[in-house]
Amino acid sequence: MKKFVYIVTDRNRTSLHAGMSADLIKTLAFYKQMPSLFFDSGQQLTRLVYFEEFKTEAQALSRFKLISRFTRMQKERLVRSCNPDWVDLTIGLDFEHIMSNKVINTQVQMPLGIMS
Structure with a gap:
């Protein structure tokens, strides 16, 4: 099973969170x-x-622990790299899968009389 280590930020880049x-x-x-x-709307x-x-989870956990200890400047350099x-x-991320699910759900929810 895949594991991910990521960094998210708010629209103003004031907070950087590793997860x-x-x-x-x-x-x-x-x-x-x-x-x-936990955050105001500008800091979500x-x-x-x-x-x-x-x-593996062990690889991800090791990398997560490392990135979590990074200073803000180190995280910014990592992102910019x-x-x-x-x-x-x-x-x-998985854009095609998301879009195909929306199309399928839309078709299923439409009444039969409306579909052409």
Whole structure:
């Protein structure tokens, strides 16, 4: 099973958070749906700016522990090394799968009389 180590940030890049997950898409959905319980709306961690994929949990945990100890400057350098424009990488993650599920769900929910 795949494991991911990632860095998310808010729209102003004021906070950088490193995390580890077995289901990156589900984890990111949680961040986006999470109410402003811990952060104000400007600081919600909704932008995936860096991630690595690992084959084992031990590898991911080792890398996560390392990145978690990074200073902010080291995390910024890591992000810039592969994502210099700080683009939200969520858009490219499993995009085709997400879109095909939306199409299937839309077709299933449409009444038969409306479909042409």
